[in-house]
Amino acid sequence: MLKHVHFSSSNLAPYRCKTPTRDSVSLSSTLSFGSSAGHELMSSRSSSTSSLQEISSPPQPPKVVLKIYTRVLCADMEYKTLCISPDTTSKEVVRSLLNKFRMKHRDPNLFYLTMEVWMRKTGVPIRSLMVLDDEARPAELQACHPREEAKQLTSSRPLCRFMLQMRRGGLVKIYDGCLMAESLYKSLLVSDRTTVEELIQLVLHCYNSIERPNLFSLYEISTSNNYERKLHPHDLPILIQHAWPDPKQFVFHLRKNTLGYQKRKESLESQSSLCFRLYV
Incomplete structure (x- = not known):
């Protein structure tokens, strides 16, 4: 066991x-x-x-260095260099130049870009000048131009260059006492394609105001017929001015929208009261 x-x-x-x-x-x-x-x-x-x-x-597209000759803005400065993207349009380049020269009160519709190209096909350099529209892209145009032809040119001029040009415009007198009581009027040189909304923005730039243009309206007033008309934001002041039978009897007046101002004030008051109730 x-x-x-x-x-x-x-x-x-x-x-x-x-x-x-x-x-x-x-x-x-x-x-x-x-x-x-x-x-x-x-x-x-x-x-x-x-x-x-x-x-x-x-990934962001690479930046392109663009040299623009700007004697039309400043006689003492031959050119200005900008660093732009391939998608930057000519209109955006013009606005950037005005900001660089601190000329926000100048009408950007008065300016445009041209591209000067030198080519040699018959043994003699040939100059070609192209007017760029507002939606053209200078960086792409500069990249598409063949660089091999630069070695064939014996002169010291660049192969292609961009120049800022200026269109003809007209003077518009705007009575702007609503912005500053001491001011009587502002005379601005604008293009015939400039709208009422863009003109109001230029007047605000003269005073370095940060208010929105839609808070103001432009009125056409006849001093002899006792009549006034509120202009649409897309109306063209230069064309309206050209249609006046006697320019001395018509003026442009800038006024602040009282209805819009009242609505904005009521909205701010309601928001402040709501915040107060939530806090209590």
Whole structure:
């Protein structure tokens, strides 16, 4: 009986030793599998995050250096260098130049860009002048011009250059006492394509005002017939002025929109009262 018990205990001992070994092996294998899976999960998350960042922030196009001859704005400065993008239009270039020269009160519709190109096809340099419209892109035009022809030209003039030109305009007198009581009127040189809204913006630039043009209106007033008319924001003041039978009997008056001002005041008061009730 004792011998049988001794034999059974000895036979069970190896199984007791092997069982933990098997458990430890299976546990370690499980841990190793979990760590590799976690690593792959982290790597997939990081890759997806980086891909989302690439989608949310697309690469910006490279900037292009553009040299523009601006004697029409300042006789003492031959040219101005701008750093623009390939999508920048001619109209945006004109506005940037006016801002550089601190001439926000000047009408941008009076100015336009021309591109002067020199080519040699018959042995003699040939000059070609192109007038750029408002939606033209000077950076793309400069990139499309072949550079190989620059080596063939013996003169020191550039192969192509951009020049700022000025159109003819007309003087418009605007009585602007609503902006400053001491001021009687402003005379501005504007283009025949300048609208009433753009003209109001120019008057506001003269006073460095940050108010919006839609808060004001321009009125055509006849001093002899006792009549006045509110102009539409898209009307052209120069064309209206040309249609006057006697320019001495008509004037332009700038006025602030009382209805819009009252609505804005009521909106601000309602917002302040709402904030007060929420705070209380």
